[in-house]
Amino acid sequence: MxxxxxxxxxxxxxxxxxxxxxxxxxxxxxxxxxLRIFKGEMKGMKDDDVRAKDAATTTPLRGEIVTPPAASGDLDAQLQEEARIAELRAAELRARADQARSSDGSR
Incomplete structure (x- = not known):
């Protein structure tokens, strides 16, 4: 119809x-x-997701051993591992930002 x-x-x-x-x-x-702005933002979000996924699987954090996702296809475990890695990366970035702020303030 x-x-x-x-x-x-x-x-x-x-x-x-x-x-x-x-x-x-x-x-x-x-x-x-x-609509053009919305479309650009959606494309940017997809690109960010792809970049974050690539970075999470290829770049280890300091002292971290990156293990490939389980071949068994356990999606829940894989998502929890990705969330843990993202939290660690966010904590490291926050620490770097705090350190940068403190060094800028001491000048």
Whole structure:
């Protein structure tokens, strides 16, 4: 059940009545910008996820031995391990940031 020409016409008429013909170009322009920004942010989030996953599996923390995920496919254990690694990495980054702040403040 798709939209027929009558339904599309009624939707266009309702939009014209709500916004007026003078404000429609500005509204559509801002909607296009918003969609472009949203699409870019979603792409950035996906890229960040891929980079984080690659970094978590290839770059060990100080003194940490990275073990490959279990071949048995135990998703829960794998997710817990990834969460543990992420927490350790976040703690290390917080420590570095605190150290940088304290060294900047002592100058």
């Amino acid at each position: 798709g939209l027929g020409p009558l339904e599309i016409g009624l939707i266009i008429l309702a939009i014209l009545l709500l916004f007026g013909y003078k404000k429609l170009p500005d509204a559509s322009r801002s909607l296009g910008r918003s």
